[in-house]
Amino acid sequence: MKPLIHAEFRRLLATRMWLATLFVAALLGGGLIGLLAIVGPENFQPPMPGLHTEAGVRAVLGFLGFTAFIPAAIGTLAVTSEYRYRTVNFTFLFAPNRWRVLAAKLITYGLAGMVYGLVLSGTSALALFGAAAARGVNLGLPAGTIVELLARLAVAMVAYTVLGVGIGALIRHQVAALCVVIGYLYGGELLLLTIPGVRSLYPWLPGGATAALTDFTAVADALAQQLSSDPVRLVSPLAGALILFGYTVLASTVALLKPMRRDVV
């Protein structure tokens, strides 16, 4: 197992993509959160409570949940690029027990997702505290709580990276898999919210579970308001974490089992 993980890390670090991805994480954390915090949620369209309230801080940090498609896409690419460039020929020659290759990818990309999450959360914390200090606002949540929320977001990023690996193993075709991952996480899931019957499923979907984990209800509430319907009730943070964990277990199982029986041609 160790040689396979070693090889996956070499593969990951061989191009500059890892650097670009961490740069994006810093840009989203430092840049997006910094920008939102400086503008202030009270000036959003529609307006939200300001940073001096608990809801305002949660609203700003909650936006990070919508960037989960990036680590998910990275995880997807880890598998689909092997098929796209046919390196899978050599990979399965060197490791005919294919599940071990996928296990190595899950471990490697789980760790990579963690690094991504830490960079995202770390730069977000710097930007949020920095912007609050610059504007002279007292944040509506204690610093310890904010750090905990950001840590939960980092955990969610790990889960999404692993989820991406599973979807890559399932779909294999690079463009198709990326369309599914990005399309679903970026827009598809929110579209589901607008369908009355399906709406009640939202808390059980990855996005709803992430919102629960990070205590971010702004989107669900806003949509409910716009559609003048009852707000969607999210599960508890712990339950959200468990649901998300359930999805990663499912994705990992798919990733380990799916390539076993398929021909490589």
Added chain:
Amino acid sequence: MSGIEVRNLTKRYGPVTAVDDLSFTVRPGAITAFLGPNGAGKTTTMRMMIDHVAPTSGSVTIGGRRYRDILRPTTVVGAVFDAASFHPFHSARDHLGIYAAMGGYPSGRVDELLELLGLAEAAGRRTGGFSTGMRQRLNLATALLGDPRVLLLDEPSNGLDPEGMAWLRSFLRDLADAGRTILISSHVLSEVQQVADDVVVIREGRLLAAGSLRDLSSTSQAVLVRTPDATELGQILAPAAYLVEANGPQELRVRGLDPSRIADLAAARGLRIHGLTAEHPSLEQLFLDLTGERTRP
């Protein structure tokens, strides 16, 4: 011993039978050419040898084991695939480094192979910009990382220039002389003719011929018969010969009968013969004879 044993191997893709009850062996210490026209099932068979493709029925073993049961499999088998299998943004050194890590080989092995295959100067360049010849060399380098005893090459000559081909031939010859098992597939016969010891010929997934190249060549030797009585002579020879075909209005090509027998049969019927010439076929001709539809006049 690290021979390859293919036993009653069958692979069906829906209605298409790519490989049909195929059995043959490949011995160590020799170069075996695996021949067949396009779509004969060569690639499918070779991929079943390394567990890339699961057989519908039958089995393949290498040194008595299925590929997936071999411990450290790349020390036993190396494979050169029919298409480039590299990430275009990785350099040759990155690519070999990744697979050296995967096989547990020291990084010094990477430099050795870059040197051996003449890729040292291009080692830092992205493989996306490699020429066909360089890709083939990198394919071969990856296959050789574990210094395997068995080497499978699927159409390795594709895109190689004559110099590259000559180099590959002598390279494979050295490996075979050192006792390794070499299986090389091709549909361009003139290339393997100079290097193969044994041949396995398939068509439509079925075995047509297998054995040493020399034996196969002699059994398929033909005699050209010049005669003004071509039609009558053809009818007399056909039941006794393996194959009789017209080769122009006054000439027959006959297989499976030696010249004296042909002359005797003709004399018994009072038919005229103006010339008898033994024809040494090229492997190309042998291949066409084997794989083409057999015709009798």
